[in-house]
Structure formats: C-alpha cells, structure tokens
Amino acid sequence: MIGLIVMGQTIVRAETDDAEKTNSEQTAEDKAAATIKEIGTKYIAAFNKKDAKAVADFWSPEAVYTDEVTGEQFVGRKAIADLFTRLFESDNDSKLDIDVQSIDFLSPNIAIERGAALYSSDPHATIPYSAIYIRRDGQWLLDRVTDKEPVVAEKESSSLEPLAWMIGTWTDQSDGVTVDTVCDWTSNKNFISRKFHVAIDGEDDVMGLQLIGWDANAKRIKSWTFDSDGGHSQANWSQGKDEGSWYAVKSGVTGDGRRVSAVNVITPVDDNTFKLKAMQRSVDGKMLPSTPEVTVVKQ
Template identity: 40%
Template sequence: MRHLTLLLLCLFWGGVSVSAADSDSDQTASSADETAIRAAIDSYKTAFDKGDAKAVAAHWTSTGEFVTPAGETLTGHDALAKSFTEYFKTTPNVKIELDSVGIQFISPGVAVEEGVARVLAPDKEPDVTEYVAVHVKTPSGWKLDSVKETEVVVPQTHYEQLKPLEWMIGTWIDASDDSTIETVCRWTKNNNFITRSFKVHIEDRVQMEGTQIIGWDPDKQTIRSWLFDSEGGFGVGMWSQKGNQWTIRTLQVLANGEKASGINIMTKVDENTFKFRSLGREVDGILLPGVDEITVVRQP
C-alpha cells in the first residue's frame, strides 16, 4: 500500500513539475499543428468547391471513415472518391461554408474539430449539418481519420406571425400620481411566444403582479394570449390588428369565480410610445366604467 501511495505522489508531482521551457515548447508545437490543421481544412474546402472528388477523398487517411447525415458509412479513399464523384455529378457548382469551427487537441498527434457545415447549391435551400472530425498526424501531414455529420433540426417557429408585435419587446412604464405599472416584454426561445410580466406598484409596495403569454394559434389562425395574475385570476384574449391598432377581446375568471370580459385597445404611436384604453367591461353581466386612454412609454 505504501508503494502505491508513493507511486501516486510521484505521478502527481511529476505531472506538475514541467519546466517552463517544456511548456513553451508544447504550446509552440500545438500552435503550429493547429495552423497546419486549419490549412488542411482550407484545402478541403477548396477541393470541395472545385468538385474534385479525388482531392476531397485524399484528405482522409487510407482507412478513414465518413458517416453521412443519412447514416451511411464510407470507408477508405476509393469509397469516398466514388461517393463524392456521384454527389458532384448530381449536384454541380456546389460550395461549402464552415462556421463555428473549434479545434481541441486530445494528444500531440490527435485533434478533434467541431463545427457547422453549410452546403450551398444553386436554386436550393442550404443543407446545414453539425459535424465532428478527428484529425491525426501522419508522415504526409494532418489527415481526417473520421468525420460524422448530423442534420441540424430547425425548430418550428411562429416568429413571422408574431413579428408585428416585436415593437413591444422591452420595458414599459405607465405612471400616475399614486401608482406605477411596469411591464417587461421578452421573446421566449425560438421566438414562439412573447411574455409580458407586469407589476402594479402602489406607493412603495407591489399590489399585484402577473404574466401574460402571447402566441400564435395555428388552429384558429390568430394571435391569442393567456393571462395569470397573483390574485389567482386568469384569462384569455383574442388579438386582431388594423393598421397600428390592436384590439384584444378578453374573457377572464376572477379569483372569486366571477366571470369578466372586456375589449382592450392598444395603439402604437411610435417605437417608444403606445396608448391603451379598455371598454365594454363586464363582471358577471354587470357593466363597469371603461378605462380612459392612457399613455405608456418605453424605458431606456
């Protein structure tokens, strides 16, 4: 047991007692090797853009593998050259772009490249894939030993339908002598929804807060919203647009179970100002006074 402990200590101290000269030498070698790998990547792109199948295949080792986005595995120069020859024949004038290329050294003779490949062909949508490539150092330079590509799944988004409301993104303030309403609007991931979080401040305390979620209803082919407040009430809204004016017809269930409805009207004045008013307000069939037009301004 004592021998094992001494061995571990020796390995530990040996691992951290590298001289500055050795460290500088390793860093210089890594820098030179990364430069060489990036030159090989540029050479690959040049061969691909020229449609030169043999030159593309030559960037692999003799036993190198390429796993295509379809899951097919190609091994060796002959299989690679044949596949790329057929591809360039059926897809002429194709070009490749590489984005977010990162290189990490696993050992002095092995490096992993990760990035995004975008293949551009005339009159076609770009094919976008993520890839992982393993480079190995050989007597004839750095070569690809394996490459695996996977298709990038483009998430569904309703951004185009919600884009007319993009001006709402930001922080807005409606202030009076005794109260302030602060509203913060944000996109959710993939721009599928807009969230509006609001707080009602009376003097120095928060009287009420809530969240409204605005999204596109693909079934009704309209913009809808869902509202939840801190008092336990919730509601829905149907949005329609006419010019710079939005009309939101709302139905709500209050915390005590009463049902409410109304029509809210938002009018965009400019990028930093909109006006709001509410009319036709009812609670359990009892008509309530409307809310006179107020001006809401964007916070810098």
Template identity: 30%
Template structure:
C-alpha cells in the first residue's frame, strides 16, 4: 500500500510539475516559430512586390534575380524553363513580344513547410492597353530560404477552371428579346444574364388570340457534374421540368422532361439551329404529354429590334397631351 501510494504521488508530481514545463517549452517554441514566420511572410510578400515592379518595368534581369540559380518555371502545358539565365531570356522574350504588357498580383495564401520552405498561392491579372481584355491566371510559388534569404525556387502556372459565365458564353447570343409567330399564337422570349452571370434567365410569354395564356420561366446554367448545360423550367400553372443540352454540328439538341400541373408527365426533343445572330430555327419532335403523342413543331424565331428612343420634342408633346 505504501509503495502504491508513493507511485501515485510520483505520477501526480509528473502531471502537475513536468507536463506544465513541457507545455511552456512548446509555447515558447511555437511563439518563436510564429515570429519567424511573420518575418518570413513579410519577406515573401516583398518578393511579390519586387516581381511586379520589375515585370512592369520590363526588366528581365531584375525578374530573374528573384529566383534561385537552379529555379524552375512550369507553364500550363508542363513545359519547364530551368535556370536563372534561361528565366531571364524567357522574360526578355515576353517583354519584346508584348511591349505594353503589365500585371498585378493577388496573393491568396502563404503556407510554411518547416522553416526553410513556403508555398504561395495567388492570381495574376494582366493590365492591357485600352480596348484589350485582361486575363486572369492562377499560380503557385515554392519559396526556399538559402543563406538566410528567401528566393523563388519553383513557379507553376495553374490552369484556370472555366467559370460558369465562361461556359455560357456559347449561348450569350440568346440574350435579348425574341419573338416567333405561328398559327397557334405568339411567343415572346426575353433572355438576360442573372445571378453574377452564372445563369441565363429566359422569361417566355405565350399569347393566344392576343391574350396571355401561359408564362414560362427558364433558368439555363452549366452542370459541372454532367459537364453540359441544364435548364430548370417553371410555368405559371404550377408545372415544372428540366432539360439537358448537347452540342451538335449546327446548334443544340435539347432533351426535355416535365411534370404538368395535373400531375401528368411530358417529354420532348428540341433542336435549336442558329442561322445568324438575330435568327434561329426551333424544332420540337417526339412530343408526348400524358399518354398523348403531339405533333412536331418547327418555328423561326427572330430577334426583336429595341424600341426607338423618344426624342425630347416627342416626349414633350406626349406629356402635353396628358
């Protein structure tokens, strides 16, 4: 019993005395690492600033001096440029071919790996002359500390994933107001960008005998899982549906399914074939609603010209007549 009590007392001493000392030592070490990392981060951010300054001054030598002697640059095609001299030649050629080129850098994160390595992630943006479009790219930089100095050891261009807007550019011609007339009535369609340009929103009004009979709202977006366009459809009677788009040689093939307000289902295969920026042919086949097979449809849809702006004198006359 005495021996057991002594062991218990000794264990308690370890917990109350030794463990706090270990924790204190760990805290001191962590504080030192934090302070070292803070100073290193300032140095790494300074390298980014110096890079932008040298790049925008078209000083290839100054750009290369920010790299280690055996540093590498790897582009999106996995082509590697190695060595400070080759890096200088690379940038000299870039500046010669693009005499007005300039960039800005946005650092997203700096993560330290031990005390001599750090990984920087960020984006670059070109600053083109007036009238030209800027380009955005992603990059990573492996910074290495040698002889007490941080330098770039490996720079890699990271392929940019297309945004939803990028994907939808192939349907951007649909933006605007459209009309098609057939024996069954008039269909007016208004299409615009929505939600940070992540979707195209179509508002469709169907007129029969000059009276509104149905309104349909369609939201077209990019499905990143299926890698194709998808449409979500809702109508003013409570029906809903969806469709998926597949590109063809002449336009788009659209497979649509829906549920009507009376709980019956419907399906159809549509085709859209542009014949210019202001005109396209819409064809719908294999149309089924409930158990009924419907006739195929083909219409020509044309862009509506914008209403003419009223002149000041015309607007004044209108106001006087009120």
C-alpha cells in the first residue's frame, strides 16, 4: 500500500512537472510570437517610409528572398537591400500591409510565419508568403522569405462586360513613339482581342496580339500577350476597390530570354480616353523606374 501511495505521488509529481514544463514552453512561444509580430509591424513602417537599409536590417546576413512568380532569388542582406533600393526608386507611392495568419515554431530558435501581403498599388490582390525567422544572439531575423503567385479577388461573374469600354481603335503618342491598338470581341465574346502596333519615329518596331479572357478555374480575368520579337507574357487583372483603375499584374519573357514583370495601371477617364502607366517594372531582377503616365485616345 505504501509503495502504491509513493508510486502514485511520483506519477502525480511527474505529470505536474510535465504540465508546468509544457505551460512554460507555451508561454515562451507566445512571447516569441508576439515579438515576431512586433517586428512585422516595424518592418511595414520601414517599408512604407521607403528606407531600404532599415528594411534590409530585419534580414539575416545570408538571407534568401524568392519570388515564385518570376523564379528570381536574391541572396544576402546586401542583395536584398539593393533590391529594395531599386524598388523604392521605381515605385515611391505603394504602401505595404501584412495579414499574419500563423506562426509555428520548429524549434526555440526557428519559426515559420505564413500570411498575405497587400500593396496599395494593387488593392484587389493579395500575395501569399512564407517567412522563416531565426533567433540569433537574442534577435529574431528573417532568413528565408518566399512570395507566391498573387491571389486576385474578382466579382462573382464570368463576364468581360466591365472591360467592354475597351472595344474600339486607340492611339497614344509620346516622345516619338506611337502605339495603335485595335480591340474587338472574338466571335463568341469569350475573349477580347487586342492587336497592337508600335512605331518609333515613324518606323515599324513591334507588333503583337493580346487576348483577354475569363479563367473559370482561377475565377479571374487574365490576359496572354505575344509580340513580333518572340516575347510573351501573361497577367492577372483586377479592378480597384473604387471600381476605377484596372491593375494587370504581369510576368513574362522577352524574345531574347530575359524575365520581365510589371504592374500595368489602366484608368478610364471617359468614353474616349484612358490613362496608362507601368509600375514595379523589372528585367532579370533589376528594378526599373515606373513609366510616365500616358493618355490614350479613342479614334
């Protein structure tokens, strides 16, 4: 009997110790998660101030950033700082917000955060991401971040009618460059066909075809573009929350094999005019300045 009592006390004590240990570990993880969320808030502030150095300081010296859409990788804090420097130079207006969906701990010093990023330049799309944090010398740092393909929220409709205003012949001219575009429905109205012709100083330069359609699987408007130089791209389209500007988030390859990406912003002004500009442009990972906004007129 005494043996059973002693054994019972030992079991109870062991269970109590295990429970206290579990609670202690849980408390430590909760504190670490709160710290990581606070770091995320400071990261957003540095990004929105366009402070590339401050943003890069949140990353470990050997960190890796991967963009799954373009396939590009940037390795090391310096490369990441250079990336943000170019990004901020090309797009100084876009603001970042982050929705943290989960933080899981692989060990006391390694955590993986999952969530979605939202940029004001494309308010209808969210970019799912995963971020691995490591704790080094008591400080949590970003070590691996992967951005996935944007998820675009579309209206529950398969119709292209919201883009019907594009049908017609359009021209824009700037700095010796003339772009003529003819837009028309395909026979069954499942696609909008856009044939474009670019002339520089009166000489033919590039011709191409773009098809805009509804992707029933992804439930979004998409486009596919092919040009006479052999380049091709595709884009996800979404309309701003105010139902004004359209945002076409594109990625593709030039005729000579370079990877390109951009956000084209199309803003209708009236029945015969719209504005067009390209933001967040990159070629083989090198950020380029946004293009000046041009006015496109219906003929």
